[in-house]
Amino acid sequence: MDIENTARNLGIGRDELLEVLEIFLEASVADLEALTEAVAAEDRSRAGAAAHSLKGAALNLGLTEVADLARTLEMAAKDGVLLGAEGQLKDLREKLQDLTQAIQA
Amino acid sequence: MNRDAPCQDEWSILVVEDHPATRQFMKLRLRKAGYRVMAAGDGREALEILKHHFCPLVITDWMMPEMDGLDLCRAIRQESWEGYVYIILITAKDSQEDIVRGLEAGADDYLSKPVHPAELLARLQTGRRILELERTLKERNQEIARLSITDPLTGIYNRRYLNDTLTVEVRRALRYKRPLGLLLCDLDHFKRINDTYGHNVGDLVLKEFAGWLQGSIRGGIDWLARYGGEEFVLVLPETDLAGSFDLAERLRRLVAEKVIATPAGDITITASFGIASFTPGGPENHPAPETLLNEADQFMYQAKKSGRNRVVGPTGNQ
Structure with a gap:
């Protein structure tokens, strides 16, 4: 992630x-945790809410990849197809880890 | 690309957003643009803040816990504030139906996520334009209201105010059983001043005279109005007949002693005073405002007939 450019x-x-x-990352830990639990429990409304929260903030901060993944998860929750969502959840976790490393650099 | 429009007056914005990162970002970004920013995590908190620190601009997210943006819009519109509140609703929902719902709830404008800072600032500029219009309109209305009860020459109240407010004073005196005094005073031989020195000097004399009267009454309690050409009425709440006589006599002496410097030279004047008074429990139990004015007018006429420069009231001459 290009910090300088995003800031500009x-x-x-x-x-x-x-x-x-x-x-954002601090809040994302909670969102991700809620998402993981909700996906496992197939709690669609909780999963949807957590994904929506994450998506909105990511969009506003120009974190498009995180936002895209969150949007996919939000859609999945809405459509009731959370079963295959573990893959996206994993991608999302990785993206957030990348971001953590980027800002610590 | 993010040239900020300069924000001369300090405008306060309330940012209502449940996500802490977005909230912090908006705070920083808007402060950079010159706004004073307050922030709330949901609608309920936003209303609490607004009650203590009024903000004319509100930017609110739609989806929030406790009270969402739509309910916040409705709640803001239901209450009366010290000025208009311009609301921008921000949301990831962007179907036409949602936009209509947002505007119907009371939002003035609508932005979809992601919010582009430059666009948000431009929308805020629109909001400020509307708020400025509203402020100008309000100021003009206040000015018109003030002018409609002011005598343009002397700056004191005019006859319209006298008619409206004397009724209120009389009603209050009756209800609380309090005394009320009324003085009607008329400049002596004012026509001569106008005829000898011209109307400019006559106007100057009226202004001076009104200024002396205004300076001699109790601020915030007594008030005075121009009744006609050179006739003035002083209304004295909480003042009985003796008090009214005292003031009238004091004013009579003051007027007779003062000298008015005019371009045509120094001028001295005198005035005649008629008194009307209402005392609770007295025989005249329900005086109409016109009755008081007529009574004072009759005594003023007597003062004129008996030589001018004097005070006449209900219990005799002084």
Whole structure:
């Protein structure tokens, strides 16, 4: 992820973006946990809500890949096809880990 | 690409957003653009904040726990605030049906996620334009309301205000059984001043005279209005007949002693005073405003007839 460029696009400073991303990642841990549990329990409304929360924030911060995965999961929850969602969940977890490394660099 | 429009006055924005990262981002971004930003995590918290710190601009997310953006729009519209609240609703929903629902709930504008900062700032500019229009309109209305009860020459109340407010004063005095005094005063030989020195000097004399009266009454309690050409009425709540006489006599002396410097030279004037008074429990139990004015007018006429520069009231001459 290009921190400088994203910050410029959002119109905030580099350090400010790092601060916001840290908050995002913290919240994402909770969202991801909720998603994982909900997918396992096939709790569609809980899964949908967690994915929606993640999607909205990711979109606003220009994290398109995270947003896309979250959107797919939100759709799956809505359509009741959570069974095959473990793969996407794994992708999402990896993306968030990449992001964590990127901001620590 | 993100040139911010300068924000001269400090505008307050309330950001209502449940996601902490988006909330923080909006706060930073809007502060950078010159706004004063407050933030809430849901609609209920937003209403609490608004009650203590009014914000004319509200940006709210739709989907939130507790109270969502739609309910917040409705709640804001239901209450009366110190000014208009311009609401921008932000959401990932973007079907036409949703847009209609949002606007019907009371949102002024609508933005879909992802929110592009430049677009959000431009929409806020639109909101500020509308708020500025509303402020101008409100100021004009207040100015018109003020002008409609003000005498343009002297700046004191006019006859319209006298008619409306004397009724209120009389009603209040009756209800709470309090005394009420009324003085009607008329400049002596004012026509001579106009004829000798011209209307400009006459106007100056009226302004001075009104200023002396205004400066001699109790601020916030007594008030005075221009009744006619050179006739003025002073309304004195909580003042009985003796108090009314005292004030009238004090004013009579003040007017007779003062000198008005005009382009045509120094001028001295005198005035005649008629008093009407309402005392609770007295024989005149339900005085109409017109009755008080007529009574004062008759005493003022007596003062004129008996030589001017004097005070006449219900119990005799002074």
